[in-house]
Each structure stands twice: as structure tokens, then as C-alpha cells.
Amino acid sequence: MAPNTKRVFYVNNVSAQIYLDILAARADLQVDKLVNDSPADEVEPVLSQAHAYQIGSSRQELAIALQGYAPLLARCPNLLVLSTNGAGFDTVSLADATSAGVMVVNQAGGNKEGVAEHVMAMMLALSKRIVVSDHAMRSGSAYRRQDFMGDDVQGRTIGIIGLGHVGARVAELCRGLFQMRVLAYDPYQTAEQIAAKGAEKVPTLEAMLRIADYISVNCPHTAETRGMMGAAQFAVMPAHGYFITTARGGIHDEHALAQALTARQIAGAGLDVWEDEPPPSDHPLLGFDNVVVSPHTAGITRQSRHNIAKIAAEQMLDILDGKRPPRLLNPEVWDVYCDRFARILGYRPRG
Incomplete structure (x- = not known):
């Protein structure tokens, strides 16, 4: 792994394959996959090194220990962004993320x-x-x-x-x-x-x-x-x-x-x-x-999933390249986030 590699992880799945395809085109990124019941010896190394978490939006489908609340954030010292898989952000506490200096974005409009x-x-x-x-x-x-x-x-x-x-x-x-x-x-x-x-x-x-x-x-x-x-x-x-x-x-x-x-x-x-x-x-x-x-399927269409995944991947790349994202849910975190970003990745975001 290159010394300046940026680490992104997800749990269980992403919205569509195009998300992984877009990130795979970048040599400076590593994407890790976990599942709800991944053993601790697999989970902790990923969390300790992760810069970004592409997080599922369903409370019922994501293990509580892997949802975006203070206990998880405490295990992720280098985490800069929580990016939800959809427009909803039920699996994330904006207050906890802001307190930790972590930015939260969604994919509003994709579905x-x-x-x-x-x-x-x-x-x-x-x-x-x-x-x-x-x-x-x-x-x-x-x-x-x-x-x-x-x-x-x-x-x-x-x-x-x-x-x-x-x-x-x-x-x-x-x-x-x-x-x-x-x-x-x-x-x-x-x-x-x-x-x-x-x-x-x-x-x-x-x-x-x-x-x-x-x-x-x-x-x-x-x-x-x-x-x-x-x-x-x-x-x-x-x-x-x-x-x-x-x-x-x-x-x-x-x-x-x-x-x-x-x-x-x-x-x-x-x-x-x-x-x-x-x-x-x-x-x-x-x-x-x-x-x-219907069982929460309004946004589950092939086209919606593709759109959300593409938006999520493009927004993730912009974030890790130091740009301010258009779908920032906790803008009050920006100054603290920028300080953490500079300390962790070595350069300061712009915007």
C-alpha cells in the first residue's frame, strides 16, 4: 500500500457496483469491506486506519456497533467523513459526528x-x-x-x-x-x-x-x-x-x-x-x-441505485481531494474538520 493511501470502508454492501468501479480507478485509494458480524480482528484494523466510511442508511440492516454514533467514532481516530448510502441518515448522529470533527454527507436527490x-x-x-x-x-x-x-x-x-x-x-x-x-x-x-x-x-x-x-x-x-x-x-x-x-x-x-x-x-x-x-x-x-x-422500496429502482452510487463515489473523491461537498449535513463542523483533515492527510481542504 502506498504511504499516502486514503482508506474507505463499507459494511455489507454499497448502492451499486459503479461506486466501487469509480473508486477502483484511483490508485491512491483502498476500499475495505466489512459485514455485520466481521470478527474483531478484522474490524479494528480497518476502523483504526479508515479516513471515510460509506455507511448504510437502514437502522435495521446495519449492526448497531457499526452505526455512526460516538462509540464507533471513538474507534476511528482518523475518520474524516461519514457518507450515507442514500438521502436518509438514520444510522448517523450528526451531534456525535460534529463533536468528533467528522463531516456527514448524504446523496440527496439521487433517488x-x-x-x-x-x-x-x-x-x-x-x-x-x-x-x-x-x-x-x-x-x-x-x-x-x-x-x-x-x-x-x-x-x-x-x-x-x-x-x-x-x-x-x-x-x-x-x-x-x-x-x-x-x-x-x-x-x-x-x-x-x-x-x-x-x-x-x-x-x-x-x-x-x-x-x-x-x-x-x-x-x-x-x-x-x-x-x-x-x-x-x-x-x-x-x-x-x-x-x-x-x-x-x-x-x-x-x-x-x-x-x-x-x-x-x-x-x-x-x-x-x-x-x-x-x-x-x-x-x-x-x-x-x-x-x-410496501417495504421501504420507493427508492429501490435500478436507476435510483445507480444514481446514488455514482453521486456517492464522486462526492467521496471530491472530499478526499480536499473539496467542500455540496451535500454537507453538519456545516458547523467545517473549521474543526479542516484542522483534522490537514493533520491526518497533510494538506488543508479548500472551499
Whole structure:
């Protein structure tokens, strides 16, 4: 190994092979692979020398000892960056990373098309009652076509929580395909920024919930957003309204949603994300005919995985070459990070 080799490691897998192909083209990089149950005599040498960790984004798929929290960071004295495999960063503590002088980046936007299309698929499946009618036809029981009367999507109102990469694409599709009215709740964007993405800014979440025919959750899972959709929020939605989430489990209260569906406070839900993934087969929300479900697969398309892997590899190379990345999640770490980078790699980042 060359004396100035930069060390990158990952656990279990990366998003797509192109990530490894791009890094393999660099003679000054070494990539190490670990798995959840790698023995300590394999893990510790990798952690002690690693400069970068390409970390999985699923809490349930990555061993807790290898998630990006203080205990792991203490074992990685040379670590400079935690780079998540997707847009989510559930396996990383931004506070712990910042305290350790470690930069955190994600691959936001890489899967926006796949996730946005999944939102549209769920919205159409719910409105057209496709799953209910499919099950009825396969059951062998008698049914009437009139029992599956649905609704057109054209001209209705969607409320989007979080107008980032995915939310903005959902807004574009809804407005362009179905001439829908698009409302957005995003306290971190101005009315002008939201208007530029084709949506109307609403002052409060409650104001949007009261009037939207569909609610789509597209914000990150943070301490601020955890539990933001609970009993009080479902109670103010119209009875004909649908709740759709492709963001992260924990943003909505699953028990409260089940209660709202039982009481017919809302018309149905589309759920791609869960508090525990996969959810148990006896999960209450799996018992409703008016709930369309998937196992966190909105962003799992060939194209999305390729895009995320390519973005991740290119961003990783920029970081290790001393450039400031465009998807920095903890910008407050920059000065301390630069000092550590210079001490570890011998030159100071720029930007």
C-alpha cells in the first residue's frame, strides 16, 4: 500500500457496483469491506486506519456497533467523513459526528425520481381503489363494481411536507400531470422559494392538513420531525383525505394512524416506511384494505441505485481531494474538520 493511501470502508454492501468501479480507478485509494458480524480482528484494523466510511442508511440492516454514533467514532481516530448510502441518515448522529470533527454527507436527490413516482403510484392506487378491487376479484366472493367506486385525481389538492428533492419532484408531477393544486409545508424555505418549485407555502401544518385531499410526507427524520403526524394531525384531515409517506418511519405515529383509520377519520393511507422494518406480519396497519403498503422500496429502482452510487463515489473523491461537498449535513463542523483533515492527510481542504 502506498504511504499516502486514503482508506474507505463499507459494511455489507454499497448502492451499486459503479461506486466501487469509480473508486477502483484511483490508485491512491483502498476500499475495505466489512459485514455485520466481521470478527474483531478484522474490524479494528480497518476502523483504526479508515479516513471515510460509506455507511448504510437502514437502522435495521446495519449492526448497531457499526452505526455512526460516538462509540464507533471513538474507534476511528482518523475518520474524516461519514457518507450515507442514500438521502436518509438514520444510522448517523450528526451531534456525535460534529463533536468528533467528522463531516456527514448524504446523496440527496439521487433517488428522487424513484421515490416521487412511488408517491404517485400510491396516490393513484388509493384513489382508484386498485388494491381493494384486486383482492376482491381474487377472493372468489361475490362483489359489485359499484363497491369499488373511486375518485379522479385531476384538479384536486395535495399537501407536501418537506419540499426538498423528492417533494419538489412530487409537486412537479402533480401539477403537470393532473393540474393539481400543490401546497407545501416547509418552514426552512421562503414563499418565493416554494413558489419557484410550483407550490404554495402554507403557514402551518394544520392549515394544510385541513384542506388537502392528499398528504405526502417527504421530509427527513429528525428530532424535530419525529412524531409530527400524530392523533391531533390525523384528526383535522378531511374524511376523504389520504395520507402517504415515503420518508422515514417515526415521522408518523403508527398507532395513531391505525386509530384514525378505524374511526374513519381519513379515507386511507399509502405506507412505504415503518418504525421497525420490515414490520411484523400482524402489524395493525397491514389489516386495512384501504392501506397500500410496501417495504421501504420507493427508492429501490435500478436507476435510483445507480444514481446514488455514482453521486456517492464522486462526492467521496471530491472530499478526499480536499473539496467542500455540496451535500454537507453538519456545516458547523467545517473549521474543526479542516484542522483534522490537514493533520491526518497533510494538506488543508479548500472551499
